[in-house]
Amino acid sequence: MSLSEFELIKRYFTGKKIINSHVRLGVGDDCALLTVPGGYELAVTMDTMVEGVHFFPDVAPDDLGHKLLAVNLSDLASMGAEPIAITLALTMPKVDTSWLEQFVEGFGKLARSHNVDLVGGDTTRGPLTLSLQAMGFVPVGKALRRSGANPGDLIYVTNKIGDAGLGLKIARGDYDAGPENEKVLRQFNRPDPRINEGIKIRDYATSCIDLSDGLLADLTHILEASHVGACINWEKIPFSKAVHHYIKETGDWQMPINAGDDYELCFTVNPQKAELIDIDCYHIGFIETGPGLKLNKAGLTQEIASYGFEHFY
Template sequence: MSLGEFDIIARYFTQADARSDVLLGIGDDAAVVAIPPDRRLVVAMDTIVEGVHFPAGTDAADIGYRALAVNLSDIAAMGAQPSWMTLSLSLPHSAISWLERFSAGLLDLARHHGVSLIGGDTVKGPMVITVQVAGLVETDRWLTRAGARAGDLLFISGTPGEAAAGLASIQQGVPQSAASRHLQRRFLRPEPRVSLGRELRTLASAAMDVSDGLLTDLDKLCAASHCGARVDIDKVPTSAAMQELFDAATCADFALAGGDDYELLFTVSPDRAAAVPASASCIGVITEGTTVSCLRDGQPVTVARRGYDHFSAKEAAP
């Protein structure tokens, strides 16, 4: 059984528990929300495409969750609190079972973070999902990529590389175990670091989320801050699950270039480093110049693969 566009919206995406600051939500030509006078609006948007951002056959609930999570991560990197979202959904057909699971994954995460779905669009076409999230931040407390200075310490939250390891285990058909299930969940259901981002808005000098790979995203942060960085590879955390399923060289590649973790990469002045939460690891330092270099065992090393680029011929879809 297939449903029409307006049936889909009414049945699966209309929330009864919208935020009180949603003055006009789904059902009109546009939404209207109230913004407090002491806050600024922060807006992020990401698109995920079947075969590029997730393998064909991925559970619809995981797709819905992930579509929102990657946007919440951008909001977190700015130090903001997510508030509202819109959804653009392109589907080849309107299967009820798929829509039920997709909306459940999307809206469960939305409720967890207090986000209301306030509008969007639904069309027939290839599977392409775009979510836009808007949030609020104090007038003088948002984070950017542009504040790092030479001497600042470089931190990463969580364990980079687990999501890339999870995707690899899916693609390679690795037998199911506690380790493979953990890694696959890290790919399918990344945890947006919203609470950490809120803490960092008064602590970090610069921040961004890691979506395309730690080193390539660090390149972006350094370009915005007009600085360089030195990464101590030995200090980049790796998990027991990764080590159980992959060799050391592969684990290092996942951690430095894998992407899809949606962890926060941030810089802090040395005199404030003691206040950084224990969930983050210091992995290097910001330097003069523009070069991002790596050390292993205290010696300079060259890392061939730095991350993902959608328009590079060298990158293959999952």
């Protein structure tokens, strides 16, 4: 990119007031400097989104900015980490100032609401590709991992699932939820990372993951990492009115537990600690000795594979 284009981009990312007290030096030098308080560990995660692969070319730039940050903050949430700072790499075919303004607005608003500073980044020319790295702190030894689930543990999700999967269908023009369209699309475009929930449950949860690939796939990650199995109860899985309606209308009951992008947390708790749970959540099943994931639906318990899930959304 030409120097003037760099100058233009710099305008959007530099000179912002630092809001997080752990950021000693933000954008402008060769590195940013963060102070890691004694007794804490640094949690680091990164996600890349490519136009045409991870988002539609016509997506609203502020929604895209929000989502890019939200998916990374969701990874910090799933480990019980408190977000501190982010770095951003932007590859763009050309400098589009109105696009940039809206993009920065989308992620800036979410960043401020979680007390997070943008502390560095890079810009290059190429097909639209966005990479964001997020950093957070978690007390030493307290990070929630996928590997801690034990037989007998209760399985929870933080909120209703399936709306993002339905939102994707609406965005593609494959489904119409009528008056619910806007609400459902919002869940798909603007997920709300469960930071506060992650911080609260780190004191008593045994394992945790954020739902990016779908309940079945992500819970399976916990089961594999923990060397256990699980049984979830269909009737206990929370769905919105729109998802219930979708299932009734289409018969496609597999979508909400198979589709991704919900960014709710799925976590496990030893039953003796269940009384400590201090967040809104839904109990959907139990960890078993295993292996494998079973589903109880209408009184019948079967291995997930026996239900004939044909494809992952």
